[in-house]
Amino acid sequence: MPQTMDAEAVRTWCSLALEALGREREAIDAINVYPVADGDTGTNLYLTVESAARAVEAVFAAHETGRTAPPPGDVVHAMAHGALLGARGNSGTILAQLLRGMAERTGAGAGLADALQRAADLAREAVAHPVEGTILTVAAAAARAARAAGTGAEPAAPAETALAAWEGARAALDATPDQLAVLGRAGVVDAGGRGLLTVLGALVETLTGRAPSPAGGPPERRRPQAPAPAGGACGPDGGPAFEVLYLLEAGDAAVARLRTRLDTLGDSLVVVGGDGLWNVHVHVDDAGAAVEAGIEAGRPHRIRITHLATAAPPAREQAQRAVVAVVPGDGLPALCAEAGATTVPSRPGEPPASGELVEAVRRAHAREVVLLPNDPALHHTAAAAAEQARAEGVRVALIPTRSPVQGLAALAVHEPGRSFDEDVVAMTAAAGATRHAELAVAESRSWTSAGVCQAGDVLGLIDGDVAVIGADLADTARAVLDRMLSSGGELVTLVLGDRTPDGLPGLLEAHVREGYLAVDTVVHEGGGDAPLLIGVE
Structure with missing residues (x-):
């Protein structure tokens, strides 16, 4: 059995954690009541670890020989980076930051206790308003227990440290209903903390060859406490309507301003990452404003918006x-x-x-x-x-x-x-x-259904086929509109891309207004690589 967090151990840990979360996903979803009772914490953690595991496997696949493993630093940083890219939900985003903290220390050769402490500290820093009785509390308890295991004359072996961390996390998880009223009222432990315990259990199994005894696992439900007075309950009712997540390419100063901006828009704000790439999670009523704040800060992508009102918990x-x-x-x-x-x-x-x-x-x-x-x-x-x-x-x-x-x-x-x-x-x-069209720029000389195009030509695709080849974006767009409206239409929809020239929407609106009196035009900021999408109803 491995006694160090080498490359193979990290690979095994990711695999075992993914298997364990797969088994326990539904059970964790079922006890998810905080910060929003949307019943998806187990699923989000599973998808986050799945992304981390894929990144680790990609490092091994790219390694030149199967006789040796890739450098441990490469593997542990791939794990953290994969989790950052695939982080889902509040708990998944925090778990990604925990793995990032561990990667910082283990990649530099530090011990497991030091890595767990850095993970707990970094995760707490990422949350705008830390709350006790959550995954943060469980992570902090695991770090304390890991440090305590190595206070003797000889530092504890990684296997002993991992087991101590799991036991500390288990005790802290059992206490979460006493720390967070919404958990006590529901009679459950924190779902995110339960997921972290599962991940730590996989670490114990990696380093000892044995999974922690299920008999010693935490209770999933307690006897619910008396309901809180009216107005004191937590949950999706009365809370923000949307969960917004996106990856963001931005500098530290811009992210600091973004944190302040998003903190005024909503709650459950978690911003994790670094080195120019961040994962942003927030619950808001105005999803558009949260995305616009990201655009002001840098380049947001992989945007995910979930309407929390439609994500009712399984118990409802x-x-x-x-x-x-x-x-x-x-x-x-x-x-x-x-x-x-x-x-x-x-x-x-x-x-x-x-x-x-x-x-x-x-x-x-x-x-x-x-x-x-x-x-x-x-x-x-x-x-x-x-x-x-x-x-x-x-x-x-x-x-x-x-x-x-x-x-x-x-x-x-x-x-x-x-x-x-x-x-x-x-x-x-x-x-x-609705007929649909798209403007694109040809990357090379090629044959199309409208003739031969050269690299740099503007292509107008109508219903998936190239119908117009032009040299100018505005002229090509007007030609596409004329072809589409020749058979009639009542409404033109223009969806602008990242490369749409500023004046183009006005030119096209004027073109439709002047040439087709009974046709209305609506414009949406869409983003994306296509310079322009067009719909005609």
Whole structure:
């Protein structure tokens, strides 16, 4: 059995932690009542560790020979970086920071006790308003117990230190209902702390070859305390409407200003990371403002916005219906979330996997879900996700939207009050009645359905096929609009990308207004690589 945190030990730890969280995910979800009772803490922790494990495996795969392991520093930093990239939810974001703290110390050759202490300190610093009785408390107790294990004449071996940390965390977790009133009223321990104990248990198994005894595990539920007086309860009722997460490329000074700004917008603020890359998590009522604050600070991407009102805890009644939409860019997630949708980000070269779509369906926590892939390349992925969700008892309708503008059209007519079939038919009809176009810049000389294009040419794609080749973005956009409106239309939707020239929306609005009197135009800030998306209804 390994006695040090070498590369193979880190790899084994990630694998065992992922297996353990997979087994306990539903149990942890079921006791999730703080900071929002949305029943997804176990799932978020699992997805965070899954991302860390993938990053570790990528380091091993890139290593030149199978006879030796990659450098331990490379592996432990890959683990932390992978967790940062894939962190989900409040507890997942904090866990990513805990792993970052451990990576700082173990990568520099420090002992496990020192690494656990740095992890606990760094995680507490990342939370805007630390609360006792949470994963932070459990992490601090684990660090104290690890340090105490090495106070003798000889420092404790890593295996002994890990076991001491687990035992300290277990005792602290058992005490969380006495520290946080909402836990005591629900009769549960903290879900994030329970997840951290699971991760530490995997570390013990890695270093000792034996998992901690289940008989010594923490109680999942206690006898609930008497209800708090009216107005004293915590939970999603009366709290912020949206959970917003994004990765942010920004400097330290900009992130410091961002923390202050987001702290005024909402709660559950956690900002983790460093060295120019950060993971931002906050609960707010104004999702758009939270994203805009990130844009002011630097470059936000992988934006995830969840409507907390649709993410009811398992103990409560499920929502009747929800919409899950795949959306690119930085602005569209906020727009779709304000319309009540649970969003899944789509990034160039990194389309969402079926597992991410299934997880979004679970987050929506509804009996009926309408799934909008908004990309023809995602139809098979979305179909696989729909089948898996149906196997879990969710009624899912997949509307084969081919563009985000078709998804917006479908969302505009979504009406939860009518029957599921009627709603799906109306949304499908609205999407099908919306022609879609995209402007792109050719990267090389090639043949297209409109002729030969050269590198740097502006391409106007209508319904997926190149219809116009031009040299100027504005001229090509006008030509595309004329072709689309030649067969009629009532509404033009323009979704602007990161590279859309400032004056282009005004030029196109004027073009439509002057040439097509009965046609209205709406403009949305979408972000993303495409200079312009166009929809005509």
